[in-house]
Amino acid sequence: MRTVEDAMSGIPENPSAATSLPDGRMYPPHELFEKKSGHSMVQLFKQTGHSTWIGQNGAFRIQRSDEFVEIDKPGKDGKTISDLMSEEQ
Structure with missing residues (x-):
């Protein structure tokens, strides 16, 4: 970037x-804004107006505060952030 x-x-x-x-x-995203995602394979960063999730597989999702998903890209294995998070449930 x-x-x-x-x-x-x-x-x-x-x-x-x-x-x-x-x-x-x-x-x-800066480490100052990292929050606990509840999932070992996903980092969560909360900024003003949006949240950014980054998966260990390269997946990422940017979601506005009103819950609208701006972008949701799968990682190199084809799994999305939602896939990674559901695997750990």
């Missing part, structure tokens, strides 16, 4: 972006 933003955004990376006002550049 950083490489793409370096090439495409024209905005220099801010090392303090997690605690700064938005600058128009996209950043990966």
Whole structure:
């Protein structure tokens, strides 16, 4: 993500972006915003207005606070975040 933003955004990376006002550049989720997902294979990050789940298989889901799913991509094994979470139930 950083490489793409370096090439495409024209905005220099801010090392303090997690605690700064938005600058128009996209950043990966920061550890400050990680919450317990309840599943060992899934990380959960809560930001203002949305949540981001990242699976150990590369799957990811971004969901707005109103529960609308913006994007839900499976990982390299074809499993989604929901699949990973249901496997641990």
